[in-house]
Amino acid sequence: MKRMILAVLSIVLLVGCQSKLTVTGRSSAPELGWLFLGEGPYVLTTHVDAAPGQATCQLVRDLSLMADKPEIVWGGLVTISADSIMTVDFGKLDPGFYQVRVRDSVRWNIGVRPDDVKSPVDAPEDFDTFWATTLAQMEQIPLEVSWTEVPEFSNEVRTCYEVRYPSYGGAMAGGIISIPTAPGKYPVCISYMGYGAPTFYFGPWDNPERIDFLVSVRDQGIFKGDQDRWIDRGIGSKETFYYRGAFADVKRAVDFVATLDKADMDRIVAVGESQGGAFTYLSAALDSRIKAIAPAVPFLGDYADYAKIVWWPVHEVFDEAKTQGISREQILDMLRYFDIKNFAPRITCPVYMSFGLQDPTCPPHTNFAIYNNLGTSNKRYLCVPTCGHAMWQEKVWDAERAAFLEPYMK
Numbered sequence: 001m002k003r004m005i006l007a008v009l010s011i012v013l014l015v016g017c018q019s020k021l022t023v024t025g026r027s028s029a030p031e032l033g034w035l036f037l038g039e040g041p042y043v044l045t046t047h048v049d050a051a052p053g054q055a056t057c058q059l060v061r062d063l064s065l066m067a068d069k070p071e072i073v074w075g076g077l078v079t080i081s082a083d084s085i086m087t088v089d090f091g092k093l094d095p096g097f098y099q100v101r102v103r104d105s106v107r108w109n110i111g112v113r114p115d116d117v118k119s120p121v122d123a124p125e126d127f128d129t130f131w132a133t134t135l136a137q138m139e140q141i142p143l144e145v146s147w148t149e150v151p152e153f154s155n156e157v158r159t160c161y162e163v164r165y166p167s168y169g170g171a172m173a174g175g176i177i178s179i180p181t182a183p184g185k186y187p188v189c190i191s192y193m194g195y196g197a198p199t200f201y202f203g204p205w206d207n208p209e210r211i212d213f214l215v216s217v218r219d220q221g222i223f224k225g226d227q228d229r230w231i232d233r234g235i236g237s238k239e240t241f242y243y244r245g246a247f248a249d250v251k252r253a254v255d256f257v258a259t260l261d262k263a264d265m266d267r268i269v270a271v272g273e274s275q276g277g278a279f280t281y282l283s284a285a286l287d288s289r290i291k292a293i294a295p296a297v298p299f300l301g302d303y304a305d306y307a308k309i310v311w312w313p314v315h316e317v318f319d320e321a322k323t324q325g326i327s328r329e330q331i332l333d334m335l336r337y338f339d340i341k342n343f344a345p346r347i348t349c350p351v352y353m354s355f356g357l358q359d360p361t362c363p364p365h366t367n368f369a370i371y372n373n374l375g376t377s378n379k380r381y382l383c384v385p386t387c388g389h390a391m392w393q394e395k396v397w398d399a400e401r402a403a404f405l406e407p408y409m410k
Helices: 127-139 242-258 275-286 303-309 314-323 328-338 340-346 364-371 395-409
Strands: 021-024 042-047 053-061 072-080 085-091 096-102 106-112 146-149 158-166 172-180 186-192 211-216 263-273 292-296 351-356 379-384
Touching (some): 053 085, 186 395, 242 328, 263 275, 263 395, 292 395, 303 314, 303 328, 351 364
Parallel strands (some): 186 211
16 A cells, blocks of 8 residues: 555645643544644644635545546635745534645645544444354464564564464464563564555664564465455455455454463464554454554545545545446445444454545545544544655654553553
């Protein structure tokens, strides 16, 4: 997924906004950067990369961006000052996310009361049965692990291995793990990878007092080869869809960690970005041994609304379905089994989510479709207003995530 999203703010350079916004519970603040948390009316004051003078301005609802005629909820003329400051009174707005358009050449997103975004769980009646059956079938497969040491990332402090083991349907899953050499029990951090993300190795000195496991689900990570597309594989049915096996691999990773003599299963956390963010949520939904999670810009949430905001990846699925004679309604019905928001009520551990307000790949609405359905009240989120999808480049998230997870790994 990373290859598709680095041009986040290519046509808009905006400053004068907070670099981050951490929210725990609700806030009555009427304005914080481009994210409004109060009841309104909402007045936006910001610096824009646009010439001074009068300019046309529109506010477009994000859920209409893929429509033939996007829904304009506010339109008019604004004045850009000599120092490029723009102030506009949008009045009252419904909770959600919107695109600001100035002279139709400068565009960026704002958010309004994201905690009130509604995207109800719509799991099929046999959702629980389907996943219980899937995991039970996986558990019938012996967890036989192949270990290969990676000397160049090993030393007297930690040893690095590539591991492989069979998962659901007999497909191979595994990843890269770094384990302290000294005797004892250690906390574990499971990292789930983005869609098609490149594999990396942990340095032996990176986290000498913990076990790090970078998970490779089937056909990705260390198993990737020349492949670059998984989202539309096996879309003919829920039984054959790629993510049935990949989701099982997420759970299998926790089972593998539990076999490690040095793993302290009372101190296990999970992290990940994009597809890895979705898998991070999923790990806690499928296995209560996960003590805390920190997903970033999560993928695979609210497919129906996803398709109203951005083209990729849902329309890629629609295009493939069309070639197979499968209707959009049939596809969306099948995808309900794989929508992370439908797993969200199962998650009861502490959660810290981060999102980029300018994300064109996993748009904020889809992030909150999951977040607002979580089964835990011990949750918070970090907004990086100028960030698109590349949360892995935000040092503030590295620091915030580490501070959040540290108590669960003591």
